[in-house]
Amino acid sequence: MSELSSTTGNLEVPYTPPPVTPKLPPREWIRANLFSSPFNSTLTVVSGLVILGILRGLLSFLFNPIRQWDATATNLRLLMTQAYPEEQYIRVWVSTAVILILSGLSLAVWRAGSAVPLSKVGRNLVATGATMALLTLLAPFSASATVQWLIASAVVAAGGEGIRRFSAIRSGSVGSAGSVGSGGSSGDDGRTVTTLTLLGVALTGLVVSLWVVPYGHHSFILDRTPRVMAEPGTVAMTTKLPWTVMLVILVAAYFLGRSLRDRLPTNATRATLLVSWLLAPPVLLYLVLRDPSFDMGHVLGTDLPIFGAYAVGGAVLLSWLTRPTTGEVGRIVAALVLIVGFCLFLQPMRMIVRIDMLMLACFALAAPTFAGGQRARRRYVVGWLGVLGVSSWLITAINTPSTVDVPGDFFMGGLSLTLLVAIFTLVVSFPLGILLALARTSTMPIFRLLATWFIEFVRGVPLITILIFFSIMVPLFLPRGMHLSELAAVVVGYSLFSAAYLAENVRGGLQSITRGQHEAAEAVGMTTGQKTVFIVLPQALRAAIPPLVGQCIGVFKETSLLAIIGLFDVLYIARAVMPNQTEFMGSTRENVLFVSLIYWIFAYQMSKASQRIEKRTGLGER
Amino acid sequence: MNDAASNPETSSPAAAAAASGQTRDLSGARDMIVCEDVSKWYGDFQALDKVSATIKEQEVVVVLGPSGSGKSTWIRCINRLEVHQEGRIVVDDVELTNDMRNIEKVRSEVGMVFQQFNLFPHLTIRDNVTLAPIWVRKKPRAEAEEQAMALLERVGIPEQADKYPGQLSGGQQQRVAIARALAMEPRIMLFDEPTSALDPEMIKEVLDVMKTLAHSGMTMMVVTHEMGFAKEVADRLIFMEDGQIVEQNTPDLFFSNPTEERTKLFLSQIL
Numbered sequence: 001m002s003e004l005s006s007t008t009g010n011l012e013v014p015y016t017p018p019p020v021t022p023k024l025p026p027r028e029w030i031r032a033n034l035f036s037s038p039f040n041s042t043l044t045v046v047s048g049l050v051i052l053g054i055l056r057g058l059l060s061f062l063f064n065p066i067r068q069w070d071a072t073a074t075n076l077r078l079l080m081t082q083a084y085p086e087e088q089y090i091r092v093w094v095s096t097a098v099i100l101i102l103s104g105l106s107l108a109v110w111r112a113g114s115a116v117p118l119s120k121v122g123r124n125l126v127a128t129g130a131t132m133a134l135l136t137l138l139a140p141f142s143a144s145a146t147v148q149w150l151i152a153s154a155v156v157a158a159g160g161e162g163i164r165r166f167s168a169i170r171s172g173s174v175g176s177a178g179s180v181g182s183g184g185s186s187g188d189d190g191r192t193v194t195t196l197t198l199l200g201v202a203l204t205g206l207v208v209s210l211w212v213v214p215y216g217h218h219s220f221i222l223d224r225t226p227r228v229m230a231e232p233g234t235v236a237m238t239t240k241l242p243w244t245v246m247l248v249i250l251v252a253a254y255f256l257g258r259s260l261r262d263r264l265p266t267n268a269t270r271a272t273l274l275v276s277w278l279l280a281p282p283v284l285l286y287l288v289l290r291d292p293s294f295d296m297g298h299v300l301g302t303d304l305p306i307f308g309a310y311a312v313g314g315a316v317l318l319s320w321l322t323r324p325t326t327g328e329v330g331r332i333v334a335a336l337v338l339i340v341g342f343c344l345f346l347q348p349m350r351m352i353v354r355i356d357m358l359m360l361a362c363f364a365l366a367a368p369t370f371a372g373g374q375r376a377r378r379r380y381v382v383g384w385l386g387v388l389g390v391s392s393w394l395i396t397a398i399n400t401p402s403t404v405d406v407p408g409d410f411f412m413g414g415l416s417l418t419l420l421v422a423i424f425t426l427v428v429s430f431p432l433g434i435l436l437a438l439a440r441t442s443t444m445p446i447f448r449l450l451a452t453w454f455i456e457f458v459r460g461v462p463l464i465t466i467l468i469f470f471s472i473m474v475p476l477f478l479p480r481g482m483h484l485s486e487l488a489a490v491v492v493g494y495s496l497f498s499a500a501y502l503a504e505n506v507r508g509g510l511q512s513i514t515r516g517q518h519e520a521a522e523a524v525g526m527t528t529g530q531k532t533v534f535i536v537l538p539q540a541l542r543a544a545i546p547p548l549v550g551q552c553i554g555v556f557k558e559t560s561l562l563a564i565i566g567l568f569d570v571l572y573i574a575r576a577v578m579p580n581q582t583e584f585m586g587s588t589r590e591n592v593l594f595v596s597l598i599y600w601i602f603a604y605q606m607s608k609a610s611q612r613i614e615k616r617t618g619l620g621e622r
Numbered sequence: 623m624n625d626a627a628s629n630p631e632t633s634s635p636a637a638a639a640a641a642s643g644q645t646r647d648l649s650g651a652r653d654m655i656v657c658e659d660v661s662k663w664y665g666d667f668q669a670l671d672k673v674s675a676t677i678k679e680q681e682v683v684v685v686l687g688p689s690g691s692g693k694s695t696w697i698r699c700i701n702r703l704e705v706h707q708e709g710r711i712v713v714d715d716v717e718l719t720n721d722m723r724n725i726e727k728v729r730s731e732v733g734m735v736f737q738q739f740n741l742f743p744h745l746t747i748r749d750n751v752t753l754a755p756i757w758v759r760k761k762p763r764a765e766a767e768e769q770a771m772a773l774l775e776r777v778g779i780p781e782q783a784d785k786y787p788g789q790l791s792g793g794q795q796q797r798v799a800i801a802r803a804l805a806m807e808p809r810i811m812l813f814d815e816p817t818s819a820l821d822p823e824m825i826k827e828v829l830d831v832m833k834t835l836a837h838s839g840m841t842m843m844v845v846t847h848e849m850g851f852a853k854e855v856a857d858r859l860i861f862m863e864d865g866q867i868v869e870q871n872t873p874d875l876f877f878s879n880p881t882e883e884r885t886k887l888f889l890s891q892i893l
Contacts, residue, residue: 324760328723371760372756372757372760373760373761373762375762375763514740516736516738516740517740517742519703519734519736519740520734520736520740520741520742521742522703522729523701523703523729523732523733523734523736523803524729524730524733524753524754524758524802524803524806525726525729525730525754525758525806526754526757526758527726530757530758534753534757535742538744539742539743539744542744617744
């Protein structure tokens with residue numbers, strides 16, 4: 001409403017800059033904000049003392065000589081992948097590389113990163129140096145160690161001051177941080193630097209530390225008994241070289257993305273990347289890491305013909321259903337497909353036939369909503385073929401025995417397991433949660449009743465109960481000949497649990513959509529399906545971003561309950577495995593502290609990402 | 623369905639007459655909206671009480687009345703945003719019943735403009751206008767976008783096509799809402815107090831667009847408090863109170879010689 005305009009066109013208003021509020025010098029600021037009144041002064045002094053006390057306690061814990069920090073440094077590989085066999089490690093690196101390539105391309109294509117003034121970077125470094133010096137003085141160090149840390153602080157502060165001075169000089173061409181790190185581009189101005197460059201410098205620093213700092217190395221050899229191969233004073237060659245390669249790959253992918261993004265159509269590129277991101281976890285897990293040995297006879301004799309039949313039949317059916325002239329008859333046919341899909345469960349039959357039929361029913365039911373011209377129809381059929389192809393391939397791979405030889409039930413553990421369960425759960429439970437929310441708010445009483453019962457039931461049961469039920473009980477209930485691995489059962493249970501909570505968050509978003517939006521969509525003749533897909537859901541999901549991200553963080557952290565049913569997640573390894581190694585008896589506290597740092601890094605990134613998404617999608621808000 | 627009269631660009635003899643400001647003779651035109659004894663209750667409160675009226679093709683009808691007189695309820699019944707409980711409503715030979723197919727058919731033939739604009743805030747102006755033609759009318763995207771630009775040109779804001787509704791002024795938003803309704807190539811346009819949420823200086827730009835539309839031969843039903851617009855554009859005024867039609871007449875006679883006491887009182891208060 002602020003824009004001044006008229007039917008004759010926008011009036012040119014001369015621009016008057018707003019008055020500049022002068023920034024207070026530090027001393028004034030402190031007086032105005034921290035010592036403005038006797039009460040405020042007391043509060044400042046008391047809380048300052050409390051903070052100093054806490055810091056001192058934390059530092060004396062961290063730097064106490066009896067702390068066994070070797071334990072975490074040496075066991076990093078155990079924490080990341082648990083018992084994945086050494087000789088197959090190339091698979092882990094390939095998976096990591098794929099993720100990093102996708103990350104690099106995405107960073108470039110979505111134009112991530114923002115410019116930061118170089119002077120601000122310098123100021124922050126100076127502040128970091130000062131803080132380090134303060135902490136050094138607080139910490140219970142020996143004299144020589146104190147001197148060393150103070151020197152380090154001074155170096156950091158001096159570096160910061162140097163950058164600050166450098167940025168103040170009006171030389172327009174150089175970015176000093178950019179020349180240090182290989183991971184990004186400095187701003188054109190020379191006095192700003194992108195956050196991506198800073199990220200690159202930080203990652204480079206970490207990788208360089210692998211070559212310099214003596215981390216230990218923990219490995220499984222020969223008879224699969226875990227044995228610590230502490231290599232004091234040396235660095236595990238197996239880790240530092242691959243990580244260096246990984247860094248190079250990430251940077252290369254970023255620059256490749258930069259050079260490609262202007263030549264390719266933006267939307268198509270982004271869509272391709274999103275699909276790749278969705279496909280990456282299952283493909284990497286079941287095809288790369290698990291390395292199934294396909295039985296070619298079975299694949300050619302059974303799986304391919306089934307796929308072919310559904311591909312051809314489904315394509316014909318869907319291209320008919322999406323024809324705008326089909327109308328009501330199409331809906332009846334789609335409902336019939338769904339009934340047939342359910343009937344298949346009454347007869348003994350291959351699971352894949354049933355699953356494919358249900359997927360086809362879903363596509364058929366949604367088809368009238370997406371009915372349209374030649375292009376829309378072709379796109380819909382291609383979507384069906386894509387989903388069918390990927391799911392058939394994955395189901396075949398999952399049912400094929402793995403060649404990777406590992407002790408225990410599942411071939412992965414540690415942080416990889418935590419991430420895998422979290423990602424799969426979120427990917428499955430998001431659509432499920434949205435469907436539940438829609439069902440609960442729908443006008444159809446049966447859907448509403450079922451959804452409400454499901455949500456209320458699941459929310460009334462502890463997660464542990466559900467995990468135990470799905471890991472122990474579900475295999476007993478399955479029909480003969482059907483096998484579900486324990487991890488899959490757990491992910492299914494966890495997804496149902498998380499879907500119930502997500503559904504309530506989405507429902508909150510749905511309720512925030514005004515009646516006017518519904519009416520406007522109805523007034524232009526949209527069907528309920530079209531209204532939901534194009535008008536209601538996009539706005540509802542945006543309104544529900546903060547609680548949804550909160551739920552995602554919760555799902556990620558609560559994967560630690562997997563330990564209850566005997567899976568080795570990262571927290572379980574830290575609290576039950578590592579403290580029992582003969583070298584690192586009783587190192588629980590260090591390990592748990594380290595693992596909580598890992599959790600925090602991921603959770604914090606998710607929360608930052610949510611803020612960025614909110615900002616980016618906030619464009620359409622008033 | 624797409625005869626000349628429904629195409630706003632084509633002018634017809636009647637439209638030419640309207641453009642010259644004369645009272646038109648529409649007695650030979652066909653009935654576009656027929657309401658017979660339409661009644662509606664909210665709980666115990668009767669919002670519409672046996673409303674009967676017929677609106678001819680190309681006719682511009684302005685509905686007046688004090689707040690709570692049932693004008694908005696009536697206009698919203700015509701595209702089934704509200705459900706009438708008694709009586710019949712027939713729009714372009716399709717009767718409104720509980721049959722979803724009839725309702726969708728009527729809705730895609732009837733454009734509606736709301737008091738609160740109700741643009742889709744998450745879509746650009748261009749997408750707001752093209753969404754329904756692409757998905758409801760099944761138009762190819764390129765054609766829909768071309769049409770959208772032509773419509774935005776017509777309502778005077780082609781340069782805003784890539785902005786979001788939140789970045790536009792109220793008057794501009796309401797003009798986009800009109801373009802969005804026109805993109806469905808409706809045969810009837812309903813306006814539910816289109817200028818009531820606008821600042822005085824923005825009312826004119828919206829009314830100008832509506833006048834052009836009326837002169838192009840669109841069948842229009844307008845709920846408004848803008849007497850100037852009613853005098854200048856309407857073929858007929860309908861005055862409502864307490865859910866009933868009190869009086870209806872041509873603008874000249876309505877303002878100069880109202881027959882009912884209640885109408886006189888209303889006019890004395892607003893003029």
